[in-house]
Amino acid sequence: xxxxxxxxxxxxxxxxxxxxxxxxxxxxxxxxxxxxxxxxxxxxxxxxxxxxxxxxxxxxxxxxxxxxxxxxxxxxxxxxxxxxxxxxxxxxxxxxxxxxxxxxxxxxxxx
Amino acid sequence: xxxxxxxxxxxxxxxxxxxxxxxxxxxxxxxxxxxxxxxxxxxxxxxxxxxxxxxxxxxxxxxxxxxxxxxxxxxxxxxxxxxxxxxxxxxxxxxxxxxxxxxxxxxxxxxxxx
Numbered sequence: 001x002x003x004x005x006x007x008x009x010x011x012x013x014x015x016x017x018x019x020x021x022x023x024x025x026x027x028x029x030x031x032x033x034x035x036x037x038x039x040x041x042x043x044x045x046x047x048x049x050x051x052x053x054x055x056x057x058x059x060x061x062x063x064x065x066x067x068x069x070x071x072x073x074x075x076x077x078x079x080x081x082x083x084x085x086x087x088x089x090x091x092x093x094x095x096x097x098x099x100x101x102x103x104x105x106x107x108x109x110x111x
Numbered sequence: 112x113x114x115x116x117x118x119x120x121x122x123x124x125x126x127x128x129x130x131x132x133x134x135x136x137x138x139x140x141x142x143x144x145x146x147x148x149x150x151x152x153x154x155x156x157x158x159x160x161x162x163x164x165x166x167x168x169x170x171x172x173x174x175x176x177x178x179x180x181x182x183x184x185x186x187x188x189x190x191x192x193x194x195x196x197x198x199x200x201x202x203x204x205x206x207x208x209x210x211x212x213x214x215x216x217x218x219x220x221x222x223x224x225x
Contacts, residue, residue: 032212043117043204043218044155051212090154099145099214101154 002027004093006102013081014110021076021105023091031093033074035065038088038104047089050074061085083109113139115207117217124195125225132190132220134205140185141207145214146178149202161188195224 005024013019025031032051036044048059055067065076074091086109091102114137124130134144143162147155159175161167161182169175177199179191188207192199200223208214 036216041202041219041221043115044206044216046216049212099157101156103154104152106152 002031002093002098002100004091004100004102006089006091006105008105009103010106010108012108012110015083016080019076019078019081019085019107021089021091021107023074023076023102025072025074025091025093025100027072027093027095029095030069031095033065033067034092034094034099035059035063035074035076036090036092036101037061038090040087044090047076081107081109083111085109113137113208113213113215115141115205115215115217117203117205117220119220120218121221121223123223123225126196127194129191129193130195130222132192132203132205132222134188134190134207134217136186136207136215139207139215141188142185144182144188144205144207146180146188146190147204147206149204149219151202155204158190192222195222197224200224 003026034049035047038044047063048057050057050067057065063078088104090104116135118133146158149155158173159167159169161180163182167180182188204219206214206216
């Protein structure tokens with residue numbers, strides 16, 4: 001069965017520190033992989049996506065993610081977090097109009 | 112980039128009434144639209160997939176007679192929550208696009224049923 005796991009429910013980092021949000025998936029074939037960000041009461045904004053090719057994907061707002069097939073992972077990273085990055089982050093996987101979301105990781109940024 | 116709007120952004124209604132939520136693609140044609148439901152501090156759960164001009168496909172466990180979806184045009188899909196009850200209170204999000212890799216999400220509609 002398809003599933004997406006975001007092991008960390010809540011992460012707190014200091015402003016300027018690096019960030020890594022974890023995402024693991026279970027899927028029959030290699031799916032498309034996505035990271036979205038959601039601010040309180042808002043919809044989702046796509047940060048980046050992976051379909052094929054280079055396993056290191058660059059996204060908006062300085063985010064990047066690396067696809068590791070052997071680990072079924074698609075972790076999101078940012079070298080230096082800004083206070084405005086505080087939000088909820090969702091990993092999603094899917095194929096053929098079937099998209100599954102992880103439970104989300106809430107990011108708090110300390111000044 | 113492509114924009115998807117939802118109206119209303121929030122709505123409060125009495126138990127037993129019906130509420131209609133609109134999802135519009137403003138600058139592109141959405142052959143497929145998806146409706147999600149999000150409970151507080153939880154992830155999005157896909158409710159249904161609608162294709163323009165055909166009946167929606169509902170996910171297992173979603174009552175199609177309670178959550179009526181109409182995708183009458185390439186730019187508009189509506190979700191009607193019929194005979195709403197407090198347990199229907201949630202954040203409803205739509206997305207539009209041709210394929211999974213080109214989905215654009217609306218800002219969401221918060222429904223509160225008293």
